[in-house]
Amino acid sequence: MYELKSVHKRYGLSKVALRKIDLTVRDREFLVIYGPAGAGKSTILNILAGIARPTSGDVLRDGESIMHVPPEKRDAAMAFENYALYSHISVGENLAFPLHARGMNRADIDQRVKRISGILGIGHLLDRRPGFLSGGQRQRVALGRAIIRPADIYLLDEPVGHLDAKLRHKIRAELKALAEDLSATVVFTTTSSREALALGDRVAVLNSGRIEQIGTPADLYHRPANAFVASFVGDPPMSFISVEPRRGGDRVAFVTPDGMPVAALATDAVAGLRDEPGSTIQVGFRSNEVRLAEAGDPGTLRGRVDVIENLGYVKIALVGIGSDQVSVSFPTGKRLSVGETVAIAFPRDAVHLFQNARAIAHAAPSA
Numbered sequence: 001m002y003e004l005k006s007v008h009k010r011y012g013l014s015k016v017a018l019r020k021i022d023l024t025v026r027d028r029e030f031l032v033i034y035g036p037a038g039a040g041k042s043t044i045l046n047i048l049a050g051i052a053r054p055t056s057g058d059v060l061r062d063g064e065s066i067m068h069v070p071p072e073k074r075d076a077a078m079a080f081e082n083y084a085l086y087s088h089i090s091v092g093e094n095l096a097f098p099l100h101a102r103g104m105n106r107a108d109i110d111q112r113v114k115r116i117s118g119i120l121g122i123g124h125l126l127d128r129r130p131g132f133l134s135g136g137q138r139q140r141v142a143l144g145r146a147i148i149r150p151a152d153i154y155l156l157d158e159p160v161g162h163l164d165a166k167l168r169h170k171i172r173a174e175l176k177a178l179a180e181d182l183s184a185t186v187v188f189t190t191t192s193s194r195e196a197l198a199l200g201d202r203v204a205v206l207n208s209g210r211i212e213q214i215g216t217p218a219d220l221y222h223r224p225a226n227a228f229v230a231s232f233v234g235d236p237p238m239s240f241i242s243v244e245p246r247r248g249g250d251r252v253a254f255v256t257p258d259g260m261p262v263a264a265l266a267t268d269a270v271a272g273l274r275d276e277p278g279s280t281i282q283v284g285f286r287s288n289e290v291r292l293a294e295a296g297d298p299g300t301l302r303g304r305v306d307v308i309e310n311l312g313y314v315k316i317a318l319v320g321i322g323s324d325q326v327s328v329s330f331p332t333g334k335r336l337s338v339g340e341t342v343a344i345a346f347p348r349d350a351v352h353l354f355q356n357a358r359a360i361a362h363a364a365p366s367a
């Protein structure tokens with residue numbers, strides 16, 4: 001188990017890359033660090049590898065500080081997005097290099113090179129020099145070279161970032177299966193929500209050097225801790241409608257500024273709601289948690305279709321409602337055009353509620 005304890009990292013005098021983060025990497029887990037460019041993802045990997053040193057805080061391996069352990073003694077295998085390969089030797093030799101360095105015998109080396117190159121779809125390139133490969137092929141060789149040897153921890157920095165969508169999808173699945181097969185501990189960084197949800201046993205959402213939330217993909221998707229996670233995890237992102245609470249009896253209704261009720265929840269379910277004048281309260285929902293209304297649906301919200309996105313199996317309409325914009329999914333067979341006015345029906349009892357951007361309730365649909 002690896003732990004970062006209150007790790008703060010500053011580059012130079014003013015650039016803060018990590019802000020006192022606590023992070024645990026459990027044995028044999030596939031941990032994804034998901035965040036926008038510049039969030040500090042690579043810095044975390046570099047600190048785990050020992051290439052970068054925290055400005056303050058501690059790094060532990062099974063409870064003992066490894067701050068003094070140099071990178072070559074840490075047994076971390078790293079793959080970077082832009083990894084330099086040895087240009088004077090073939091792809092096969094590049095892959096075999098880390099195994100030769102460990103004194104593995106020829107037969108075992110050949111077997112591992114065959115397996116890894118097969119998984120990464122580079123088996124036909126083994127005799128080529130790196131200079132004769134495309135960017136995506138080079139990235140796969142670099143990834144192969146990092147994962148080919150047994151290691152205590154694999155640190156993979158956006159390792160499939162340059163690949164086209166189809167290959168990314170394939171390698172992602174293979175990589176996850178391989179990690180499970182080898183019982184490997186993996187820390188993998190990405191800027192893709194889809195990749196984070198697909199790969200992570202747990203996902204840490206990083207934003208401006210802070211961990212916003214760590215949890216399983218289901219936790220992050222269904223129970224985001226705040227509006228940042230809600231709008232950053234899942235595609236399309238969660239939509240929000242600004243509302244005002246109206247307490248009455250054992251329920252609290254949430255209505256838009258022009259009085260339309262969007263949700264009504266039991267008082268117990270919104271115990272975290274504070275009566276704070278001037279605070280921002282938002283109801284959030286995913287595109288599949290709302291629907292285009294049918295005639296007779298009570299209390300719908302009307303808006304104008306701004307954009308329609310066709311995902312192939314479903315379409316998403318972005319509907320402007322006041323100053324908010326709501327994504328609604330609908331079947332591909334349905335006719336709808338940009339500019340049309342539509343009504344949206346809400347689940348009322350199955351919404352996410354945020355006060356000043358912090359989640360205060362995730363109400364499940366009633367049976």
Ligand SMILES: Nc1ncnc2c1ncn2[C@@H]1O[C@H](COP(=O)(O)OP(=O)(O)OP(=O)(O)O)[C@@H](O)[C@H]1O
Nearest residue numbers: 011015016017035036037038039040041042043044
């Ligand atoms: N050696 C350095 N000197 C100064 N600033 C740095 C250095 N390395 C990183 N930074 C800054 O620290 C912040 C975090 O960088 P880091 O590379 O860890 O982010 P990242 O999440 O991996 O980004 P990306 O997805 O773009 O690779 C960024 O603002 C970056 O510009």
